[in-house]
Amino acid sequence: MKAILALLTFAALTLAAAPATDARLTSPPNTNTHFRMPEYKTLAEWEARKRVLREQILFWAGLDPMPERPPVRSEIFGRIENGGYSIEKVLVETRQGYWLGGNLYRPLGKPGKHPAIVSPHGHWTYGRLEHSPTGSLPTRGINLARQGHVVFMYDMVGYNDTVQTPHAFGNKTEQLWNWGPLGLQLWNSIRAVDFMMTLPDVDPERIGATGASGGGTQTFLLAAVDERVKYTVPVNMISSIMQGGSPCENAPGLRVGTFNVEFGAMTAPRPMLIVSATGDWTKNTLEEEYPAIQGIYDLYDRKPYVEAVRIDATHNYNKDSREAMYRFFAKHMLGATDMKPYAEKGIRLEKLQDMLALHGRTAPLGALSYDGLFIQWRTIVMQQMDRLNQNLPEKRRLLNLALGAAWPREVTADKSGETVVLSRPGVNDRVPGVWIAGKGQPALVVHSEGATAARATDDVAALVKAGRPVLMIDVFQTGAAKSTRVTNVPHFETFNRTDSQLRVQDILTALRWLDAQGMKDVEMVGLSDASVWTRFAAAVAQVQVKLNVKPVFLNGADPEFVNQFFVPGIQRAGGWKTALALTSGL
DSSP, rough: OOOHHHHHHHHHHHHHOOSSSSSTSSSSSOOTTOOOOOOOOOOHHHHHHHHHHHHHHHHHHTTOOOOOOOOEEEEEEEEETTEEEEEEEEEEEETTEEEEEEEEEEEEOOOOOEEEEEEEOOSSSTTTGGGEEEEEEHHHHHHHHTTOOOOEEETTBBBBTTTTOOOOOOOOOHHTOOOOHHHHHHHHHHHHHHTTOTTEEEEEEEEEEEEEEEHHHHHHHHHHOTTTTEEEEEEEEOSSSSSOOGGGOOTTTTTTOOOOOHHHHTTTTSSSSEEEEESSSSTTTTTTTTHHHHHHHTTTOGGGGGEEEEEESOOOHHHHHHHHHHHHHHHHOOOOOOOHHHHHOOOOOOOGGGGTTTTTTOTTTTTOOOHHHHHHHHHHHHHHHHTTTOOOOHHHHHHHHOOOOOOOOOOEEETTEEEEEEEEEEOOEEEEEEEOSSSSSOOOETTTOHHHHTTTHHHHHHHHHTTTEEEEEEESSSGGGGOOOOOSSTHHHHHHHHHHHHHHHHHHHHHHHHHHHTSEEEEEEETTHOOOOOOOOHHHSSOOEEEEEEOOOOSSSSSHHHOOOOOOOTTTTTTTHHHHHHHHTT
C-alpha cells in the first residue's frame, strides 16, 4: 500500500510539474507552419467553434461591431457589347468617400434574373485586368457572362481604380484600431455582394464567389462571414502549409489558434469546389486539406457538396482551373448536366483604358485621402462604442477579443518553499512567482519588473506584516520570466499574442489559481506599468477583485498604447474608457 501511495504522489507531482521552458517563447506558429485540422466529433461542437471563428475574423478585420451599411451608391458606365456579353465600368461607394473599382460582365440576349458571381483577383501585376497564361481575369469574366452569370470583377485595395489607400498598410497606431488592408478588402467584398443584390438582372438567392491566391483568401473569408454567398470556388489558397504572404491576407490576431483550413470549412454546408495545384502550397490538398474539410461537410450530411480538383501547374488560375470552376458553377447555379457547353472559349481583349473606371476622369466628388479614411474609421469606431453606452457585457466581449484573454479551466502549481510556477495544462506556459501563505484577504501583486521588485516595495512589506496571503508573479517577459522570444517569423502577430496581451493572460492565470484555492475577493495590486496590465485584467476577469493601482495612463491616447501597452485592436474595443467602465467600483 505504501508503494502505491508513493507512486500516486509521484504521479501527482509529475502532472503538476511546470514545463522547463515557456512554450510561448519558442517555435511560434506563423504563415509557414504545418497546421493540423482539429477533430470535431459532433455538429454542435463544430457549430460552436464556427461561431468563435466568425467572431474572430470579424473583430480582427475591424468589422465587429459591423459598421452601418447604407443603401448602395454606385456608378455604372462605359458599356461595351460583344458576342453575347457586355462589359461595364463600375465604381461602388463602399464607405462614404471611399470607392471600389471594378468591371461588370453580363450576359446579352438572356432575359430574366441570373446567378451572380463576385470575383476578387489575386496579386497579379495588372490586378483585375491581368491577361496571362497563368491567370486571365477578363477571360474568366467573359466566359462566365456568356454562360449566363452576372460577374463583378473588383479590385484589391491599392490596385487599378481602388487607390485611395496603398495595398499594404497598417502601422502600430492603425493596428490599435484594426485598420488594415485585410479588413478593408473584406468590407469591400461584403459591399460587393450588397451591390450585386441591387441589380435587377441578379437572382439574390444565387450568389457565388471565386478568386485565386489572395483572391482565394478573400473568397473563403467572405463565405465564412456572409451566408448570402451560396457557392464558392477558392483557388490555390486553402492550405495547411502556407496561410498567405501578403498584408492583405493577414491581420493581427486573425489566425491565433486557427488556420485557413478551418476558415475554408466554415463554408459548409454550402457547395464549394477547392482548386489546387501541384506546383504551390496546395500540392497536398487531395490528401490532407480536402479530407479534413469533407469531415466537416459530413457532420451536416452534405459530404458530396464539397469537391476538389488538383491541376498540374504552378500557382495559377489558368484555363484548366477556370474550366473546373465553370463546370462547378454550371452544375450548381445553372442546373446544367451536360458540361460540354462550358469549355472555355477565346475572347476579344479590350484595351486597358477601356476597362479602367478612372481612366481619363477623376475620383468622384468627396473621395477621401488615405489620412481622411483613417480619421473617418476612428470616428466610426468611437461612435459605435459610445452607442454601446452602458452595455457592459458587450464591451467586455469586445475587450476580451482584443486582449485574447482566456479564463483558464485549470491551472497547475509547481511549488517549492515560497517559489511557485503556474502553468495551464496543454498550453505549457510558465508564470513564476513567490507565494507567501497567510490569513485574511489574499493579494496578487504585479510589478512591471517582476516578483523580486515587487517584494522590495513598501506595499508588499505592509501586506506581509499584516499576515495576509500574498502572490507575486513574474508575468510574461518580466523578472524571472524574462527570456529571448522568437518573433522574426512571417506575420508573427497574425498567429501570436503580443507581450502585453500575454501579461494580461498571466494575471488571469494567477487569479484563476487563487480562486481554485478558495481565495475570493482578491486585492490586485498593480505597481509601475503593471497598473495598466492589472486594470485590463480586472476588466475581463471572471471573479470579483479589488483594484489597488496608481494610474500611469493620462487618457489612453494612441501613443500611450503603442509605447506602454501594445495590444492590436484595443482601441477598436473602446480602449481605456472601456477598461475604466468595466472596473468602476473595483
